Amino acid sequence: MKKYHLETYGCEMNKAESAAMETTLREHGWEKSAEEEAQLILLNTCTVRATAENRAWNRINQLAARKKERSFTLAVVGCMAEQYKRAIQKRAPGVDYVLGTFQKQSLGLMLDVIAAGQKIDIAEETPKYVFSANHHEPGAFRSFVPIMHGCNNFCTYCIVPYVRGRETSRNPEDIIREIKRMEDIGVREITLLGQNVNSYHWERGDEILDFPGLLRLISESLRERRRDPASGSNPRLQEQRIGWLRFLTSHPKDLSPALVEVLKNDPIFCKHVHLPVQSGSNRILAAMNRKYTREQYLSLVESLRASMPDITLSSDILVGFPGETDEDLEETLDLIRRVRFSYAFMYYFNARAGTPAASMPNPIADKVKKQRLARVITLQKEITSELMRERLGAIDEVLIEDVSRRSSKEVLARTARDEMVVFPASPTRVGQFAHVRLVAISGNTFRGKEA
Numbered sequence: 001m002k003k004y005h006l007e008t009y010g011c012e013m014n015k016a017e018s019a020a021m022e023t024t025l026r027e028h029g030w031e032k033s034a035e036e037e038a039q040l041i042l043l044n045t046c047t048v049r050a051t052a053e054n055r056a057w058n059r060i061n062q063l064a065a066r067k068k069e070r071s072f073t074l075a076v077v078g079c080m081a082e083q084y085k086r087a088i089q090k091r092a093p094g095v096d097y098v099l100g101t102f103q104k105q106s107l108g109l110m111l112d113v114i115a116a117g118q119k120i121d122i123a124e125e126t127p128k129y130v131f132s133a134n135h136h137e138p139g140a141f142r143s144f145v146p147i148m149h150g151c152n153n154f155c156t157y158c159i160v161p162y163v164r165g166r167e168t169s170r171n172p173e174d175i176i177r178e179i180k181r182m183e184d185i186g187v188r189e190i191t192l193l194g195q196n197v198n199s200y201h202w203e204r205g206d207e208i209l210d211f212p213g214l215l216r217l218i219s220e221s222l223r224e225r226r227r228d229p230a231s232g233s234n235p236r237l238q239e240q241r242i243g244w245l246r247f248l249t250s251h252p253k254d255l256s257p258a259l260v261e262v263l264k265n266d267p268i269f270c271k272h273v274h275l276p277v278q279s280g281s282n283r284i285l286a287a288m289n290r291k292y293t294r295e296q297y298l299s300l301v302e303s304l305r306a307s308m309p310d311i312t313l314s315s316d317i318l319v320g321f322p323g324e325t326d327e328d329l330e331e332t333l334d335l336i337r338r339v340r341f342s343y344a345f346m347y348y349f350n351a352r353a354g355t356p357a358a359s360m361p362n363p364i365a366d367k368v369k370k371q372r373l374a375r376v377i378t379l380q381k382e383i384t385s386e387l388m389r390e391r392l393g394a395i396d397e398v399l400i401e402d403v404s405r406r407s408s409k410e411v412l413a414r415t416a417r418d419e420m421v422v423f424p425a426s427p428t429r430v431g432q433f434a435h436v437r438l439v440a441i442s443g444n445t446f447r448g449k450e451a
């Protein structure tokens, strides 16, 4: 069999698209391998942050240089490919193929061309697609289903609308079909993906389906399935059903009261929302074009917690935006203290070429950005630890994800609130739900005992 090696950078959407590409590779007779044995090496790249992009450039250059030692095909895929197109090959001539975000579905064509010993210019000769169809690794029981693509928000620091295009929502029937297919092969947890899932929008005749409507439709169609006598006679489906649904990412400006109601009333939805705030300063939020104020964000948090006292919230925080003052940073720290996120992804600003923020005045010195980020990280770590200590003794449902890396007698599991737990159990339990008591803390992970 022909062998491939795929490396993925960046967000969950990229990971989902890599899973889809792996399906295509398998269908074309390719087998996963270590880099040294691969005849085809693919890098699925990210350009959202300078650090991810620099890592990918280093890797591209390293692999392109390695082609002097042995022969293989090198393909650069994803957001960097979309952003730089053939400039990638100018900078690293060892790159054979560049497949932008909208051309990932042309992978099959590329594989046919490689098999035939030919070469074409994918960037020129292939159509552009928005969605690829298949997003599942065999044997996995957590999976990602894209429901929309692109973004219309144009936050001034973000490259996504330029490399992933405008928002396009996916046909709900396709989404539901894909979720049912996943359930049939043993998937227990689905994460619905989009750059901003809250602005999902599907029109059919006079009907408009929004994101809360889509969630209700998915949940109802799964319930319907359990009631269906045909499904009832299938013990595998009864046993291996989807128990949890999550979604990622929610823009605060679009999280509606209707969505809060759906989350509150339907137990299939995990009570965890990733709600990127980015800054606690109204001045900076306006400069970022986030379209909400800190007061609106805090009131959204209040309404989520009033409806679901147990809900956990996580966030993205960006410090060192051009013009950010010490007072702005204090407002961000204050907001973090008020909300008490369970965790946050924290970054300092790095200009992305082509975005409005790249040419904004008053850039912040690197040293200051790093100091500010360190303060944010220290505070968030304290809050995460406090929240974890408050949870000790609680009993919660978990989905067992894997065998623990430290011991084959332990498993690694996740709660619906997105907390990691290690506890003693047989590896055969992987993929099952269980109830555990949280008994101790080790770093960012709980240690548990089956309850």
Ligand code: SF4
Residues within 6 Å of the ligand: 151, 152, 153, 154, 155, 158, 159, 160, 161, 195, 196, 251
């Ligand atoms: S909402 Fe803003 S940060 Fe998120 S993908 Fe769209 S433009 Fe980027």
